[in-house]
Amino acid sequence: MLNNTLSAYTSCRATDWWRIGSKKAWLVFLAASFLVSVPVFIQAPLVRLLPLLSLLLTLGWVGLSFLLLKKPKTQVWGDLLLGFSWSWLAGSIYWGWLRWEPLIHLPVEAIGLPFALWCLRQGWGKVGSWFYLGSLFGTAVTDAYFYLVDLIPAWRQLMQVEPELAIQILQDATTHVTTAWGISWAIVLLNILLGVGTLPWRSGQLHWWAFSGAVLSTILVDGLFWLVASTA
Numbered sequence: 496m497l498n499n500t501l502s503a504y505t506s507c508r509a510t511d512w513w514r515i516g517s518k519k520a521w522l523v524f525l526a527a528s529f530l531v532s533v534p535v536f537i538q539a540p541l542v543r544l545l546p547l548l549s550l551l552l553t554l555g556w557v558g559l560s561f562l563l564l565k566k567p568k569t570q571v572w573g574d575l576l577l578g579f580s581w582s583w584l585a586g587s588i589y590w591g592w593l594r595w596e597p598l599i600h601l602p603v604e605a606i607g608l609p610f611a612l613w614c615l616r617q618g619w620g621k622v623g624s625w626f627y628l629g630s631l632f633g634t635a636v637t638d639a640y641f642y643l644v645d646l647i648p649a650w651r652q653l654m655q656v657e658p659e660l661a662i663q664i665l666q667d668a669t670t671h672v673t674t675a676w677g678i679s680w681a682i683v684l685l686n687i688l689l690g691v692g693t694l695p696w697r698s699g700q701l702h703w704w705a706f707s708g709a710v711l712s713t714i715l716v717d718g719l720f721w722l723v724a725s726t727a
Contacts, residue, residue: 519571519701520699520701520704521704523571523575523622523701523704523705523708524704524705524707524708525708526572526575526705526708527575527626527629527704527705527706527707527708527709527712528708528709528711528712528715529712530575530576530579530582530626530709531582531630531633531708531709531712531713531716532712532715532716533579533583534582534583534586535716535719538583538586538587538590539586539590542586542587542590542591543590543591546587546590546591546592547591549583549586549587549591550584550587550588550591552583552587553580553583553584553587556576556577556579556580556583557577557580559573559576560573560574560576560577560579560580560623561573561577563576564577571622571701574620574621574622574623575622575623575626575705576623577620577623578607578611578620578622578623578624578625578626578627578630578705579623579626579627580607581606581607581610581611581627582604582607582627582630582631584606584607585603585604585605585606585607586604588603588606589603589604594654595651595654595655596651597638597641597647597650597651600634600638601634601635601638604631604634605631607627608627608628608631611623611624611627611628612624621700621701621702622701622702622705623705624702625702625703625705625706625709626702626705626706626708626709627709628706628709629692629705629706629707629708629709629710630709630710630713632691632709632710633688633709633710633712633713633716634713636684636687636688636713637713637717639684640680640681640684640717643676643680644671644672644674644676644677644680645671646668646671646672649664649665649667649668649671652664653665665723665724666724668724669721669724669725672721672724672725685714688710688711688713688714689711689714691710692707692710692711692713692714693707693711694707695707
């Protein structure tokens, strides 16, 4: 009797979890995933041509986020957009003026870390802060792979040549990736991203789903980069 009761309670709790993390949680997850891809496909070409414009757009994102935060129905999206603003700011600064030096990539990307931690300590802006932390974690894992597989020289070269000359550099870089060492580390880091990214699914809280979307979308972005490099 007791076992049946516990089993029914566990089943009920599992169902409740899925219901809590249903539509809105998945929307936050998808929005977070989309926002991680925005800097790659939209900001990257913009910042190369008009870095100052990209930097100034940060003010636009922040302003829009505060407008959305004022309304209960759009509050979560304003929260998420505010966290995205920090990623956009860091990307504008690094890829606009500092992209030739990989060693400072992660420190620049972490420019919003003090603010995110302060928000979490105050119990405010959890969705955006955890999105930013998830994005930063994914960046750290990707950068770690570049260091472990010795792709830093290729990074520096790519930042200094014209696009038409980048093909040979990308082809040379894939020789490092396709070695046993490169493949082994790719598997290890992929599993880390999958483990960290799916763990928040146990929670129905929206900020964990934002974190999950930011982390797991790193796999998609990195996979697209590898596909471009391997077909160059």
